[in-house]
Amino acid sequence: MKESPIVIVGSGLAGLTCAWAATEPCVLVTAESLTSGAASMWAQGGVAAALAPNDSTQDHADDTWRAGALAGDRAVIDRITGVAPEIVRLLTELDVPFDRAADGSLDLALEGGHRRPRVAHAGDHSGAAITACMASAVLHSPTVDVRENQSLVEILADDHGAVRGVLVRRTDGTTETIETSRVVLATGGLGGLWGHTTNPTTALGQGVALAARIGARTDDLHLVQFHPTALDVPRDPLPLLTEALRGAGAKLLADGSRFVEELQPRDVVAAAVWEQLGAGRKVRLDAREIPDVTSRFPAVAAIAEGCGLDLATDLLPVRPALHYSMGGLTVDQHSRTSVPGLWAIGEVSRTGLHGANRLASNSLLEAVVTGRAAAQDACGPLPGAWAENLPQVDPATVLPRNDIATLSVQDVRALLSSACGVLRDGATLERAVERLAPHTGEDVPYVAWLIARSALAHPHSIGAHRRTDDVHARNTDRTETHQGATA
Numbered sequence: 001m002k003e004s005p006i007v008i009v010g011s012g013l014a015g016l017t018c019a020w021a022a023t024e025p026c027v028l029v030t031a032e033s034l035t036s037g038a039a040s041m042w043a044q045g046g047v048a049a050a051l052a053p054n055d056s057t058q059d060h061a062d063d064t065w066r067a068g069a070l071a072g073d074r075a076v077i078d079r080i081t082g083v084a085p086e087i088v089r090l091l092t093e094l095d096v097p098f099d100r101a102a103d104g105s106l107d108l109a110l111e112g113g114h115r116r117p118r119v120a121h122a123g124d125h126s127g128a129a130i131t132a133c134m135a136s137a138v139l140h141s142p143t144v145d146v147r148e149n150q151s152l153v154e155i156l157a158d159d160h161g162a163v164r165g166v167l168v169r170r171t172d173g174t175t176e177t178i179e180t181s182r183v184v185l186a187t188g189g190l191g192g193l194w195g196h197t198t199n200p201t202t203a204l205g206q207g208v209a210l211a212a213r214i215g216a217r218t219d220d221l222h223l224v225q226f227h228p229t230a231l232d233v234p235r236d237p238l239p240l241l242t243e244a245l246r247g248a249g250a251k252l253l254a255d256g257s258r259f260v261e262e263l264q265p266r267d268v269v270a271a272a273v274w275e276q277l278g279a280g281r282k283v284r285l286d287a288r289e290i291p292d293v294t295s296r297f298p299a300v301a302a303i304a305e306g307c308g309l310d311l312a313t314d315l316l317p318v319r320p321a322l323h324y325s326m327g328g329l330t331v332d333q334h335s336r337t338s339v340p341g342l343w344a345i346g347e348v349s350r351t352g353l354h355g356a357n358r359l360a361s362n363s364l365l366e367a368v369v370t371g372r373a374a375a376q377d378a379c380g381p382l383p384g385a386w387a388e389n390l391p392q393v394d395p396a397t398v399l400p401r402n403d404i405a406t407l408s409v410q411d412v413r414a415l416l417s418s419a420c421g422v423l424r425d426g427a428t429l430e431r432a433v434e435r436l437a438p439h440t441g442e443d444v445p446y447v448a449w450l451i452a453r454s455a456l457a458h459p460h461s462i463g464a465h466r467r468t469d470d471v472h473a474r475n476t477d478r479t480e481t482h483q484g485a486t487a
């Protein structure tokens with residue numbers, strides 16, 4: 001079946017990169033119009049790469065490893081951070097308008113957890129700038145058939161468990177089966193499953209659900225990152241106040257006093273903010289001392305203004321919000337999942353790069369690297385042995401779909417928010433698993449069940465969350481990283 005087109009699902013940076021890099025005909029299916037509903041468009045910071053003269057890919061790898069609470073896959077970290085400078089050059093050749101210093105070199109920003117200024121950015125709208133350039137390249141490609149407003153609703157497998165096609169549903173409700181032996185999932189994250197999120201509310205982890213139902217292995221689904229500084233206003237999703245603000249000198253205040261070193265890794269800052277809120281204090285971000293803050297951060301200034309706040313003169317109310325999923329569909333270096341013919345790229349995948357906590361601006365990088373790897377692999381000769389180094393799937397997690405629709409998305413969001421927050425405990429998680437179990441025939445509760453089940457099975461504080469019932473809590477103070485970051 002190699003002659004059938006490759007089907008790529010999702011038009012964020014990962015899916016677009018895969019379509020652009022594919023040397024064979026492919027169909028790009030996406031739920032809305034091209035790039036809509038993609039978190040890639042919302043990224044403010046940029047792409048991390050060791051490009052400064054005093055930097056090295058080894059240092060980038062070490063920072064990634066350390067931010068991930070030493071839980072990442074070191075070989076993957078070395079490989080992906082190692083190609084990061086090449087990825088920024090590639091994006092530059094695609095005309096991404098990265099900001100430049102006066103001498104023409106890239107203007108690299110400092111973000112939390114990085115020891116050096118390392119983030120190539122296009123103002124504070126980097127994701128939109130990068131994704132738009134990649135989308136333009138895809139639209140000019142003669143080998144890509146773009147199908148907008150079509151959602152993947154089922155991945156079809158043959159009797160041997162290999163991919164044989166996909167079922168897509170158009171917005172008018174009609175469906176179509178596309179036969180293919182090669183499917184690349186680029187459906188993004190699952191932050192919309194939490195009550196407070198910075199993700200598109202459509203980011204409900206459907207790629208995880210559809211792949212898990214045909215036997216794809218998942219790992220680390222309980223490892224989710226909370227951004228410490230979402231703007232706490234009555235909006236859904238919550239607007240993000242980029243970490244670059246703290247990199248530029250913004251301070252966090254609880255009832256007017258500083259309580260945390262702002263450039264520590266996200267989990268440390270998020271836990272500190274969560275604790276302050278839990279103690280009934282009001283937490284605010286003070287960006288007033290940043291010179292020219294409004295012109296340096298025009299997108300953030302516009303967000304604040306839209307909420308009736310002035311970045312240059314007001315204190316901004318903040319709270320942690322679900323921001324990124326470190327776990328997902330387990331993949332190897334070619335982006336292959338455990339299901340023959342199924343690749344996963346970008347945030348829906350679990351590569352091992354992020355460990356228990358993603359380092360800022362490493363995920364756009366991962367989207368490009370994994371998207372390109374999947375394209376190269378899917379366009380090459382298909383191997384006899386498939387992803388042989390991946391561990392087997394736990395059969396207890398492979399559950400069929402049924403038509404019992406009884407739990408609303410709002411109910412699921414409330415459940416996960418209370419059970420799987422920055423602070424969590426076994427008893428609450430156990431109740432959440434029990435509550436979700438009867439509803440796994442539906443995709444949204446199914447993914448939530450996989451997440452809660454994974455959290456219950458890992459009873460330790462690590463990376464992005466703290467188990468309040470973990471008697472052997474690990475020391476998560478990584479001040480050394482912070483000192484480097486501010487040096």
Ligand SMILES: Cc1cc2nc3c(=O)[nH]c(=O)nc-3n(C[C@H](O)[C@H](O)[C@H](O)COP(=O)(O)OP(=O)(O)OC[C@H]3O[C@@H](n4cnc5c(N)ncnc54)[C@H](O)[C@@H]3O)c2cc1C
Nearest residue numbers: 010011012014031039040043045046152188346347363364
């Ligand atoms: C506010 C915000 C700021 C961020 N800032 C940064 C940053 O500065 N640097 C950084 O590295 N990372 C950042 N991130 C994270 C980063 O944006 C994401 O991890 C990355 O863009 C994910 O890319 P992706 O292509 O995997 O998924 P996405 O960009 O989310 O794209 C997913 C695509 O899949 C489609 N889709 C989903 N389900 C289906 C379906 N069933 N059928 C068809 N299509 C489907 C969606 O419509 C969308 O087109 C940020 C994230 C957010 C939310």
